[in-house]
Amino acid sequence: MWKKKKSQPVHETEYMGEDLIKLVDMVKVYDTGTIKVLGLHRVNLTIKRGEFVAIMGQSGSGKSTLMNVLGCLDRPTMGHYYLDGIDTANLEPDELSTVRNRKIGFVFQSFNLISRTSALKNVELPMTYAHVNQKAREQRAKELLERVGLGTRYEHMPNELSGGQRQRVAIARALANQPPLILADEPTGNLDTASSVEIMELFSQLHKEGATVVVVTHEEDIAAFTERIIRFRDGKLVSDTKNKPQIQTEEEAVTMQKEGSHAD
């Protein structure tokens, strides 16, 4: 627990190569004690800086497992996962925490904001763990909330915000430490169509500003916003195609919302 610090912290390695994510023969096996379950089988995948990627698949396809590995919440059983030049295979849990803190901005399906804690404090959280001082933290959190269109709701609690607004707070939080990777796991899963479109447009915007965004989803509509779609089935990568993103206008978004509500 009170581990001695290494001479060079993992997140400070100088790596400016163009591959942000590189999976090499990555295998993930779950050991449930009695049986071993193969989660991912020999995945080779490279995502370059600045890409906007969708990872698709049905449940059980291994996309959640991949999400956990890409998010450094879990380590590969075999093979390698290089994130921003760091081989995560041999990192200790606390080192993985540091990597997550500096390299990854998470956006979750269920928002995962800390309840009874203001939007501002939620956005500050990753910076707190990065030991950014209070003043700088608050300043940056305010800028980020303004950027996602919540400039007037700093002090709102998560339960005082709509789903779309909560996800915006989560996105602002994901951007807090300026991580090279934005990793979104079903970010629109709990949102209505209009909010979904807004959130995906926000991701498109971030991508245009140079961010690398990886969205894990099972919805084609959502994947359609991205520029590259990678499909998984039974723990294997089955297709990897370029995609021309939809150009959404507000009118189309409204149409989509109507169709969505009809479908319900």
Add this chain to the structure above:
Amino acid sequence: MLLENMSMAIHAIKANKMRSLLTMLGIIIGIGAVISIVSIGDTMRFMVSDLYKNVGTNLAYVYVWPKDGGDMRSGDYFKLDEMERIKEAFKDEIVYMDSEANVAGEAIKGRNKIKYKFEGIDSNYPDVKKINIIYGRNISEADIKARKNNVVLEASGAKDLFGTENAIGKTFRTTINNVTSYYNVVGVYRLDLTPIEKMMQESNDTRSGYIPYSLLVWPDDNLFNIRFYAKEGTNMTTFSDKFTSYIARTKNREKEDITFSSTEDEMKSVDSVMGGLSAAVGGIAAISLLVGGIGIMNIMLVSVTERTREIGIRKALGAKTQDVLIQFLTESAILSAFGGILGIAVGAGLVYLGGAILGMHVVVKPSVILTAVSFSAFVGVFFGIYPASKAASADPIDALRYE
């Protein structure tokens, strides 16, 4: 980061006000009980030592008491002329000397009756104890020598018996040593009692007074003991040795057959008994602190389970094991420290309130407060370790999935 942890902890405590208060209640009661009990004990000790100081710590009683349990001989008692010789022999050390003698009975004047308790004194008694004479005079040397039936009576007694406080020259009838005779009031004094003296007064309708100690002899004019006040600053330990040797020589007894007890010794032993008693009761009260600590552990465990998802989020966002551990430890420590502070307020408040009602000066020692606070903080940290380490060791994936 410490400040950050504190504010997060206070935030979490505020978020569950009712639960936090109930959790703290254990600590509040525990600390409150320890502080009030120990403070009551300290107050009693202070009052007792005050009482002894009032009486004088250089007061001593000396008598013959055969160490082998054998019978008293007639020469073991003191005679009035012998008292004068002893006084003369120790005139440099002894300020005042008489024999400890009290008499209780009923004084009658016409239809009026009062219960009394008179103390036998020598004429220079005012040298060692203040008697607030309002009418007449004190017991005189002549009264002692001639064994006159003269009394210095308390003002309220005079009023009850004669209908006036100025009762100089009036007489009443009573029976002392099986002899009924008349006694003259030569002085009236006002009694100013301290609260503890009031408490220790046997009954409110008993009036006090002073009579010549020479009246209160045992059969054959014997006095059982010597009571004396040594001069201020006398070393009672060395003086005891000198005095005992003298008495042993004159009585033809062993030194061990002479009992010498001073208020200093008495005070020390009473003080140590009371100190031990208050520590023991305080220790019992401390058990409730332990129970309070277990309450904190229980609630922290519930809290950790409830907030599993929050822990998952924090870990996903970069919290290390240590960060989560410290967060929860801070929370339980603050919970317990808050409880401790409230407990001090309750405990000290009760003691001061009681003191104010009874009109007593109470003692709340800072050392007691300090001990109670550090103990409660220790309880918080100690009983927080298990829940906090449970939280800290949570796996982020499982924790995030927790509903």
